[in-house]
Amino acid sequence: MNQQSQEFNEQRILSHGNQNETIEETVERVKQRIIQTGDKPHVTVARQLELLNELADFPLGQFLLQNRGLNGYWIDYMMEHQYRVGGINAQDCTLKELEKFILERNPPVLATQQRYINFGKIIQNYVQENIVFASLPCGIMRDLLKLDFTGVENFRLVGIDIDPASLELAKKLAVEYGLSQKVEFHQEDAWNLPFEDEFTLLNSHGLNVYEPDDKKVSELYQQFFKALVPGGILVTSFTTKSPDIDPNYEWNMSQINSEDLLLSKIIFFDILDVKFTAFRSSSTTKLQLQTVGFDEIEFIWDNARMFPTVTARKPK
Structure with a gap:
């Protein structure tokens, strides 16, 4: 693939793209944005920074932080998780608590x-x-x-x-x-x-x-x-x-856990600012x-x- 065609593809890929910064640089950039925005009515800066550090501790969270969306691999990872033994990821490793939430309790992912x-x-x-x-x-x-x-x-x-x-x-x-x-x-x-x-x-x-x-x-x-x-x-x-x-x-709000929905909102919209x-x-x-x-x-x-x-x- 020539450079022009690669640049075109990166422009048109809506869900994700190549990142030129390290995960450490991404975390620092997001951290500064959270601090500058300040506390919100539904979540403090301290709580967001705690969740930010947790996201940076597993590959799915890192990909979301750097891309603000999902590629084919990670979509498949999330969809197929419902057929795995609870609490285990695709590599048969125990899930981090926040990843377990994203895959097994997060209302939009369940939907x-x-x-x-x-x-x-x-x-x-x-x-x-x-x-x-x-x-x-x-x-x-x-x-x-x-x-x-x-x-x-x-x-x-x-x-x-x-x-x-x-x-x-x-x-x-x-x-x-x-x-x-x-x-x-x-x-x-x-x-x-x-x-x-x-x-x-x-x-x-x-x-x-x-x-x-x-x-x-x-x-x-x-x-x-x-x-x-x-x-x-x-x-x-x-x-x-x-x-x-x-x-x-x-x-249908009767089918949605309100606490899980709030945590999802904080993760995906306040911290990740998803696309x-x-x-x-x-x-x-x-x-x-x-x-x-x-x-x-x-x-x-x-x-x-x-x-x-x-x-x-x-x-x-």
Whole structure:
């Protein structure tokens, strides 16, 4: 990859990017920001600095501190954690207490893990002969690779991502699942796809949550629409607005631990200042999908109604 293309990719990767500073430099920079901001009504500077030091003590926390978002590897790490023995990470090591909270109690992560399960169930229902499934951004593409293809011989799996590191990990995982002959990978910008009437089903998670501009999200959905065959299915997701943002919020507060929610807010918004802050209502999302031509739009909600899955069809 030449330097110009690498610079382009780094500009377009919304969720993370290469960091030129050490973790120590990152911690010091964040520490100074916290001190300069001062105590907040819901959290003191001292408490934030305590949590900052805890975040810097494990790899997931370090990645979040330096990137303010997640790449394909760490998304897979978080989603697959629900299938591991409690308190153990992917390397069979005991979790730090704060990482255990993030993976096992943090309300938005619990909602995302449930979304992951919903995606899998929906996509599995479309497994049949001659399907062409695409994942965008594919990350390491476990969502498609772990499907049950028993009795199905003719199918294609297409991974699309702008991040070359994720694509390399996806290629290795395809080998582990014994599906390397069924998989192809493309390094592309989701807003400028070369595909037209290509995919039976396209699943996409993790782009719209980083893009605050509704017009750009509609343009993204237009790219999805173009890439699907007539009658093709889009499976995507979005994050709904919290009570702090919208009095007409859709969250189910009876399913959310308020203390855990506050700690999550402190970690992800006060300390990490994460990039995934594009929240939308189900009505906005439905209108966006309808406007580009989708029909048969259905929502599948997680218990907390934080991270709904939405399916939509491109008319035949």
